[in-house]
Amino acid sequence: MGSGQVTSTVSPDFQGKHVTVAGLGVSGVPAARVLHARGATVTVVNDGDDARAREQAAELRALGITVRLGDGDTLPEGTELVVTAPGWKPGKPLFRAAAEAGIDVWGDVELAWRLRAPDAAPWLCVTGTNGKTTTVQMLACILRAAGLRTAAVGNIGVSLLDAVLGDEPYDVLAVELSSYQLHWAPSLRAHSAAVLNLAPDHLDWHGSMEAYAADKGRIYEGNRVACVYNVADKATEDLVREADVEEGCRAIGFTLGTPGPSQLGVVDGILVDRAFVENRYKNAQELAEVSDITPPAPHNIANALAAAGLARAFGVPPKAVRDGLRAFRPDAHRIAHVADVDGVAYVDDSKATNTHAAQASLAAYESIVWIAGGLAKGATFDELVAESAERLRGVVLIGADRALIREALARHAPEVPVVDLDRTDTGAMLQAVQEARRLAAPGDTVLLAPACASMDMFTNYTKRGDAFAEAVRELGS
Template sequence: MSGPREQDGAHAVPGRLGPTDSWEGVRALVTGFGVSGFAAADTLQHLGADVLVLDDRAPEGAAAERAALLEELGVELRLGEGVTASLPEGRDLVVTSPGWRPDAPVLVQAADRGLPVWGEVELAWRLRGPDAPPWLCITGTNGKTTTVQMTEAILRAAGHRAVAVGNVGRPVLEAVMDPEPLDVFAVELSSFQLHWTRSIAAQAATVLNLADDHIDWHGSAGAYAADKARVYEHVQRACVYNVDDPATERLVREADVQEGARAVGFTLGVPGPGMIGVVDGLLADRAFIAERHTSAAELGSVSDLDDDSPHQVANALAAAALARAHGVPPAAVRDGLRSFRSGPHRRTLVAEQDDVRWVDDSKATNPHAALASLRGVDSAVWVAGGLAKGARFDDLVTAARDRLRAVVLIGTDAPVLAEALRRHAPDVPVVHVGSGEDGRMDAVFADQGGGSSETVMTRVVETAVGLAHPGDTVLLAPGCASMDQFRDYAARGDAFAAAVRAGLTRG
C-alpha cells in the first residue's frame, strides 16, 4: 500500500490515506445502500478497495440503477431480506449508513471481532487531502438544516467557495471527493452520523439546542446527548453554544478541544464578552473583535431575516458565530442573512380564510420543534402525531396549553400525545382522526377535488374547520416523525397543504 496503516481494534485498517492513494487490499464492508451507502461503496471501489455491500432492502427505481452500476464496477452487492443477519468473513473495515442502529446484528458482530466501524462522515474526514477545506459543523435537536444553509449563504456572501453538505442532502464524502476546488464546508450532522465518528476536528462547531429525541435509536437521553457532544471534540477555533440552553454549554465544558479553541455563546438577549446576541434589534458580536469587553460589532438586523421568530433568530446567531470563527467580515454576515430564504415546510403559510391561518410546519418532527412552533402563535388548532421515537410530550403540553384551542391527532403514537393532553390540558378538545392506514405513503391529491375524502389530511382539514375560530391558526407541527403514514415530512406537509387548498375551495 502507498500509505501508513493504523491499528484499530484487532485489525490493520487504512490510516491517513488521501483521496489519491490506493486502498488496494483493504476489504471493506458497507452496510446500507441508501445515499450514504452508495457514496461510500462508490468511493471505496474507486480507491481500490474490495467492497461488499449489504442491505435487507432490495433496491428499486434509481437505487436499482445505482446497484447495477456498482456491480459493473466490480462491487459485490447482497441486497434482500436476511442478508445482514451475520457478518461476512474476511473484512477489515465496516462503513455503515447513519440510520443503522448500533444493535444491528452485523454491527454488533463487527464490534465483537474488533473491526473498526465508521460512518460515511468519518470516512470522508479520513479521506481529506493535505489542503482540505475546513469544516464548520452544525448539530442540535432542531434548526440544523436552516442553520447550515444560513452558514453557507454567509460564507458565499463573503466570496468563499462554500457548500452545505451532510444531513442536509449531499453526502459529505461525495463533496470531499469532488475535484471542484472549495474553501470551506458547512456540515450538518445528525446524532446518527455523529455516533459513528471518532476523529473529526471541525474548525468550529455548534450544538444549537438539546432536547430528548431519537431515544428509541440511542437507548437513552444521555446516550443521545453524548453523541451530539462528539461535534465539539477536537475543535480547532470555536465551540459555539446556546446560552439559553445550558445543556449545550455543559457539552462544551466537557469537550476535549485543541489548544486555543474558545467557547462562544449565542443568545437572544444582550451578549456579554465572548458572545453574540441581540441589542435593540441588531445582531451584535462581542466574541470576534479585539474590543469585546467594551464594544460590539454590528452583524445586521433582526429585520434582515425573512422570519424573525425567536428560534430563527437563534439559528442566524449560530450561523453568524460559525462564519465569524472562519474569519468572515461583519458585512458578509448581514448580506448572507438578507439573501437567505427558509425552506418549505417550516412555518409556511398555506392559506388564510375567514381570519383563520393554515400553517405547515411539518419539519417540526419532535416535541422541542413543535413547542417552538406553537410559541409563534397565540391560539392554535394543533395538528400533531406520527411516530414519537420514544419522546414524551408532558413538558410541551404544559408549556403550550394556554395557546391550544383544540388538538387534532394523527398517526401511530397519537395515544401518547392524548395521554399528555389528558394530564396537563384536560379542558382542550382533542379529536383523533384515526390510525391513518388510508393516509398511505403514496397518498396524493392530484385532482382538483383534492383526492379521496378518506385520506388522513382531508379528515384533518374537515375536522379543523369545525374547531377553528376567527383569529386562530391551524398549525401542522406534528412533534413526531412521519414514516408511519407518509414517505417523509415533506410528503406530509404537501398532503396537508393540498388538503387545505381543496377543503377551503369546497367550503
Template sequence: MAETAAEREFEAALAGRAVCVTGLGVSGPAVARTLLDRGARVTVLDGRTDDATQDRAARLRDLGARVLLGTETLPEDTGLVVTSPGWRPDAVPLVRAARAGVEVIGDVELAWRLRPAGQTWLAITGTNGKTTTVRMLEAMLRADGRSALAVGNVGTPVVEAIAPGPDGAPADILAVELSSFQLHWSSSLRPHAAVVLNVAPDHLDWHGGLDAYAEAKGRVYAPGTLRVVNAADPLSRRLADTADAAEGAAASGAPAARRVAFTLDTPRPGELGVVEDLLVDRAFVADPATAEELATLADVRPAAPHNVANALAAAALARSVGVRPDSVRAGLAAFAPEPHRISPVATVAGVHYVDDSKATNPHAAAASLAAYPSVVWVAGGLLKGADVEDLVAAAAPRLRGAVLLGADRARLREALDRHAPDLPVVDVARSDDGAMAEVVAAAAKLAEPGDTVLLAPAAASMDMFANYNVRGDVFAAAVRALGA
C-alpha cells in the first residue's frame, strides 16, 4: 500500500485510468507492467520498430497493453503520461500532454507514489560517481543487516523495487541512483536523505543549459530531506543553499532539513572527512567535538581522491539511517568496483595500464587524471560540446604524452598545443576495428617504467564504439596483446 493518503488515492485512481507510457527502453516495460497490475488501461508508444522493440511490444500485448510502434501520437483519452527518462520535454506526446493539461511524470515519480509504507529511500545524483556511490551504499547497508537494494539509473528500474522480492516483501531501504532526466520528471519525491555528488556540464543539449541541468539535480534536495553536500563542489553547496532558503521561506512549521557535508580534508563538526589515513564521522555522533572512525583509505578501492569522496558520501547516507561504523568498513571491503572505472588492466614492461572508459566527460576525466603522477593519456571521442580547456590546463603538468582518437580529437589536440606545447602527442585518425591497437601501441612507445597509460577519454564513445563498455573492453584486449 502506498505511503500517504494522497498516494493511496493516486494508486486507487489507476484502476480503469487511461495511461500512456512513452518509451520501451529499460524502464518502459517495467512501468507498463506496474500499471497493468493496478488495473490501468495502458498504451505504450515508441518511435522505434527494430526487432528488440518488437519483442518487448509482443510481451506487453500478451499482458493486455496496447502498444503502438513507429508513432508518437498521444491517444486522445489519455489521463496520465509516464515517460521514460530519455524522452526530452519537447517530444511531441509530452508537449501535447502539457497543452491538454495531462500530468506527465517519470518512472521514479510513479514508483515514489506507489512505494510501500515504511520503505526508506536514500538518493544519489551528480554528474560523476553515482553508480560507484550507490553500490558502496548498498554494500554498507547489507553489511549492517538491512534489507537493501540499489536501483534506478544503476540498472534495476525503481518500479521493480516497490514490488515484493523473492522473500515476499519489498526491500526496506532503496539506494536510488537518479539521473538529471529522472529528476526532471519527479515532482513529489522526498527521500530520507540525498546527495548531489558534483555538478559539471553534461547533457546540456537535453536540458538547454547548465542552470537547468543543475536545477534538475537540485530537486533531490526536497523539503524534509537530509542534504548531504560535497564541501568541495560549488554547485553541490549552492543547490543545498537554494533548498535551505526555499524551505525556510515556506515556514510550514515542519522541522527543517538537516545538512551534513563530506570533505577530503579534516572534517569540522557536521562533516565526514579524512584524518591522516582514516575516514571519520563528525556528523552522526553524539558529541561532534569527537570523530568516530569509519574506515581507512586502504579500505577504499581504488583509493583515488574522487573515489574516497564517493565512499564518504555513501557513508553519510548510510549513517543517516543508523548504520554502524564497522558496517561502513565491511561494506567497503565487500564492494566490487564496476568495470571500466579506473580499473587496472595490466602492467607491461613496468608501465601500468588503466581503463577508465566510463570517464565520458571532462569532469570525470579530470578526477581520473588527478589520481596518477605521470600519465600517457588516451583520450577522445564525442565531446558533445563540452569545454576541455580547464581539463587540459590542470592535467598538463602530469602528462608524459597523449594519444588521441575519435571524432573530436582535434579539439583536444588544440587544447594540448596551448597548454602543453612540448608534449608528445600522437593523433590516430583511423576509426576501424584496428584503431585501438594502434592507440595502445603508440601509448606504449611514449610511456616509461612507472608511468600510467590511462584511458580516460573525456568524451562519449558512440562515434567509434557501441558504448563505453565496448571501448574499455577493446582497450583492455589491446593492452593484453602487448604482453602476449
C-alpha cells in the first residue's frame, strides 16, 4: 500500500453554477432537487421519454428545473459540472463532450461526499461482485448492537444524499457501493473499506475486467484505518497493494481457514480476530460462533467476517459482533429456505444472478437439483459446472440462454440428468419445480440459483423468487 495524507474535500458552492444532471430515477431526481435548493441552475437530461419520466419531469419543472427528455447524449450549453446516475456508461457522447471541455463528472456518491458536513459520520464502505448488500446489513446490525447510530446506505436502503443531508444524526454509516458508483466517485475517502471478491460482471459497462477491477479498487483510496480484503481472492489483496492510503492504514484479511496475524478467520466453528488485538502474533479474540450466522453457508460466513473486520476497525467490541450477527436476517431471495416437501429442502437464491453468486450458493449444499437459466449477460458456465458437478443430482433449465448451461453440463457433467424446458413464460417456474421434485430424493436440496438475470421471464429477481416459492407451496398443498 502506498501512503499519503488525504485532506477532507471542501463542500462546494453551487450558487449560480450551471449543473447538468444525467438521468432521472432514484438518484437523478434527488440530486436535481438538492442542487437546485443550493442555488444551482439545473438541467436534467434523460434518455427515456416514458410515462414515469414525464411524471418525474413535471415534478422538477414545477420547481423551475429544466428537463430534456429523450436526449441524454447532448451536453447542454454552459454546463460547468455533470452529475450522473451511476448506471450511465462512461462511453456516452455526453461524457466524451464533458471530458473534451474539461468538465468534471460526479456520481450521486461523489455529490453526497462533497456535501457532507465537516463533522459528518465516517463511512465504512463495502464493494465486491457478490455479497455487498448482505455484508452491509450485517455491518449495520453489528454497529447498532454496539449502541451506535447508523444506517445501511448507498446502493441499498437510505440514499446517501438523504443520509448526509437529513436531520438524523449518525455516528457512522455502513455504505454499499457498486462499481458504477465508484467509477464516478473520485474523491471518496472512507474510514475503512472492504472488497469482498472479484469476478467478471458488468464487463459490457466497464469495457474490460481490468477496468472493472480498477473501479472496485477505488474504494480503498485514502482509507484511514483498514483495507479489508479476501485472502481466498488474490485480486482483492492486489487492489490493497495498489491503493494510496493514509499513513498507518492496515491491510486486514478475512479467511474461512485459520487466520494469520492481521486476519480474521474461523477456528473450530468460532469466528476469530487476530487483527484488532494486542500482540496479534500470539493472541486471538473470539467474536462469534458460525452457528450465530443465518444461513451458515460458506459465502455468508465470509460476509460476516468482512463485516466484523470493518466493525472492529471502527472499535466495536467483540460482544457487539456476536450480538449483531445473531440479530441479522438476510433479505428475501438470498439462499432462503422456502419449505421441506417429502424430505427435500427447497431453497430460493434467485438473487444469484451471475456465475460467481451461483457458485457460492451451490457450494453450500451436498446433493442438489439445480434450477438455472435466464439471461447470461455474456457469461460462460464451464467453470461453474466443472466445480459443482459432483454435487448435482439433476438440473432443470429455464430461460432464454439455457443452452449455454446445457452445453457446459454436456462437457463437464454428462452423467447428470438434465430437463430442458423450452419456454420462457412465467408459468415455466411451476413446471420447473415439478420437474425438480421428480429428480430429487429425500435429503436433496432443490436450489434455485439461476446464475443469470431474470428479465427474459420476470420483471426482476424478486418476482422470479416469488414464483419459485409459490410453486413450492403448491407442491406441499
